[in-house]
Amino acid sequence: MKRYIQTLGAAVMMLGSMMCSSCMDDNETPDVTDYIVTSKYSVGGPTMTISEFKDAYSSLFSQTNAFNLVEEDIIIEGVVVANDEGGNLYQTLVLAQLDGTKVDPTKCIVLAVKSTYLTPYFQMGQLVRINLRDLYIGCYSKLPKIGQPYTTSSNNLRLGPMLFELCKEHIYLVGAPKDYAARINPLVLNEGDDLLTKTANQNYQNAPMLVTVEGTFVDGDNESILAPDELKDAGMGVDRNFKIGSTTITVRTSTQNEVSFLKMPKQKVRLTGVLSYYSGWQLQLRSVNDMVIIDE
């Protein structure tokens, strides 16, 4: 009997020792300090500024809806002044021209990339250099954009985002975000500023821009949110009128993101965001931090 119990005991011990073995799903945390989705190598030095680039393609950018393939090595660079951190901008980065060490919020262009949540790869303040060869440039409603054509959900052919996979080939990050993050200063627009009132300013050179405005929401009641789902239009956004003194602009917000749930205050607020032109000037907030109540 003892022999049998010993045998079974040995079997149990063998089992126990095996069960104490470590599992195979042990994985070391990778070092991602230097992780990038863009090119590891320079895509070349800038051949023109954003402003020069816009002028070079003024006839294209003056159209309502057009795009062209870039067939030469045009390299531009800009600092990320708006990204999709708050979920309100979709597949969109706004790059601002770097003049020396100054980030110019009035000379900007949209870089559209086909991926949600671009923020980690293109953080605010990041200087980005792009080789436009084989990419498409164009505009929709006076908004110059870099991307690739696609068919929209309304079956329209538009200039849309470039493939995310192409970032590795076309985009090079220069330095770190902290180099320029603190130097991003939006243009402050006031009531009656020419930019908002003069029709001649509704052109590709002035869109997009990073601006700050102060004023009140026409429907501000401290209760209604910026973009309730039931008010969304075909573009999945909601327009709210915002008065800067006697001048009215639109605050356009996509539904179903953090920004869309911001309540519209009765009080005067300071808004910062991306200014562009559709049928009128419209402002898109980048994140919930872009709305500040200034008059309690």
Next chain:
Amino acid sequence: MSKSVTLVALLLGMHQAVWAQVAVDSLVQQDNSDFTFTESQLDDDNDAAQTVSSVTASASDPYQSEVGYRFSAMRFRTRAYDNMYNHVYMNGLMLNDLELGRFSYSMIGGMNDATRNQEGVVGFEYNNFGLAPVGGASNINTRASAFAAGKKVTLSLCNRNYVGRGMFTYATGLMDNGWAFAGTVGYRGASEGVIEGTYYNSFAYFLAAEKQLNDQHSISLVTFGSPTERSQQGASTEEAYWLANSHYYNPYWGYQNGEKRNSRVVHDFEPTTIATWDWKVDENMKLVTSAGVKYSRYSSTALGWNGDAYDPRPDYYKNLPSSIFDVYDMDKNNPQFLAENPYFVSQWQDLYDFWKADKANRQINWDRMYYVNSVQNHNGGEALYYQERRHNNQLVFMLNSTWNHNIDINNKYSLGLQLNHTKGMHYKTMADLLGGETYYDYDKFSANEYGRGTIEHPTEAANDLRNPYRRIGKGDKFGYDYNIIVNKARLWGQYQYTYNRYINAMLGAYGEGTTIERDGKMQNGRAPENSYGKSGTAKFMGGGVKALFTLRPIANNIVTLGVGWDSQAPLARNAFVAPRMQNNFVENLKLEGIFSSELAWQFRFGSLTGKFTGFYTKFKNQVEQTAFYNDQENRFTYLTMSRIDKAHYGIEGALVYQVNSELSFNLMGTVSNAKYTNNPYAQVNYEGMNSTTNAALNEWINPITGENMPLRVIMKDIKVGSTPLTALSLGANYNINSWFLELNLNYYNRVYVGYSAYRRLSNILTNYTATGSDEGRPIFNIEDETERSPQQILNEDGGVLFDTEGKEIATYSPHLEKYNGGFMLDASIGHFIRLKQGRAMSINLSLQNITNNRNLRTGGFEQNRDDLYSTGVARAYKFSRNAKYYYANAFNFFLNVNYRF
């Protein structure tokens, strides 16, 4: 795996001969031990579904006894039944899971030597352990005294889920002092299985003790378990397989630090203990009572990501070249259109090149997720990517007692009581934050819908209003947490009357009661009133009868007719609308009805033996639930169908021609049909939405009257998928001088892809209204941009037709893909060597898919997404043309060496 080896190995273990069936005539095989699990069936507790139904079916049926392992490579399910219709007992205790209905073969994985001793019956057969359901039943005898005394070492080598296996079994046999002990320990493992990116790490133990107290009483105790860690293989689309240049592409893994890491890791351990009291009252009466407890711990991981983060699945449709433009539309996929729109081709080519450039590009990008989370840490944000572990644990108490009485040579009966209390515990924990530092418990997709909320002012996004927005660390519960409690009691009996050697009859009946209840442990923000606490109890009283008439009109010919009716409770897993979130029971939850019938002819003409069976089974009022991540809505979705009717019918048979004592040929197969016969009711529930929003989703508006109609799934005549409805096999067996050779050529066809109920919802399909009538026949204007005829459009895309008064007059379910058929050649060779002093060795080599047919699809599923944007415009990517598939294994082998001493 070889029958031959099994035969040799287990003949000594059959101590229960006294309880074996009484032989009717020479047609019945006396030895139960040759129908066993195959090695691969026991070990491939695969991820798609368990597909080993009836592998242990009756030895008296030459078809059923073979079909399980003969067709296992194609995940064959007998008569296309779900495995819940096959019951598995151990020492008289039924082990099928009350929540899923199925027996978990993984619970006995790696203990093949301990579980070989089985008795199997088909659906209408008399047996002495329990009334068998339509798919049959088997009873594994693991009493210690049933093991042949001695030691046995088994070593295996293969190229399947694992690559190596070792087992050691020791049994004392019944000793003079009345004790018997037996034990098995084993290990199966692979650092990488045959599918890239998978691994296998499994131990197994089995211990049995038995004390025969006297001639009448014996007590047996067995305990076993198989702690397993394994990673999984995912199905993918044909496009992804094409890009990866392999039908065995696995999208579940990716490189991390240069090492392969799988995102789907299963931990499975179901320790079970069974105590059995055998009371042999006399030679003709016996009471077997078994009580058992099982504490099952099963969990599997999956990637999770927040609403804003990019979908990390490498074969996500937006990563595929065909997402750029509609490659199936010849108006676009032609040289002229593409020359005019070169950007489509260039983007398609860019994605193609990306997939082909580097293997890492088509696998999960772990580094990218870690990087995103590290940036989130830096910016004070939450982790956007994580790995969650979904737990499905069970604590089960079981008791079965069976009384068998052979009254005389003509009459016998058995009676039984079965009790089962199951507590299923379902929750998820944070397995890995992938470098992230913070994560708060709220539904990120709901937050986009209703706002995130705060502790003071929680919104619908809160997963637990009693403890909202708490910070989650590794190992913490989050998301959902609930128990499902199921109780079942069954009384059954069967009686067999043998009138004379020509006629006998069996009659069986049972009655059972089932209760189902959910106990929520979280108060979900989307269902604050009906998520926390108990749901109330749903009670079902069911039962059934069945009868088998056997007639032997002439010698060596048996004709049997079986008829049965069952009425049984729905499965607990299908009983709740959205069990992860709320307590609500599914509407139309009622007893399921099963009418079953079969007519069989079994015969022997000289050296030719065989059996042919025709069967017809009708399922009524079934409930099925699918739970899936809905790409269209970015939400976890439950879709429950109720009042489902299905019909399974066909013929099956086997012929064996014994040329001489050494050589035989066999031909076997089935041609059957299994289809849905109505358009069942549907309930859709998005986990991230509240009851108001969900109610809107379930609306189906009559296009004429504007009336809201019950939502349905248009699936009449849709076939049951992921099993061959046609399977044929031609085989040869040759045995000489302890050598065993077997060669089988198998043909499979009529395998259908698993349907998507979502794509067939009546409010998703096009609803056509009559534009007028011609001699009383309604006229429809059915056309699209293609040149297809109206009938083609209906047959391919589906639709619902209404007359001018809003009356539904016809329904068409979208076309369901049928896979191409094909052949598979299998062989095995074995040799048994008898050594001195009672020792023996056997060697067996099984070769499967010798011709290396890599194009046989075993299963798969349609994607739960339709081809249109909400605007009605067609998407570039065609989900309807891109189901996900599993393929049968390429050429594989299994070498098994046993040494008994």
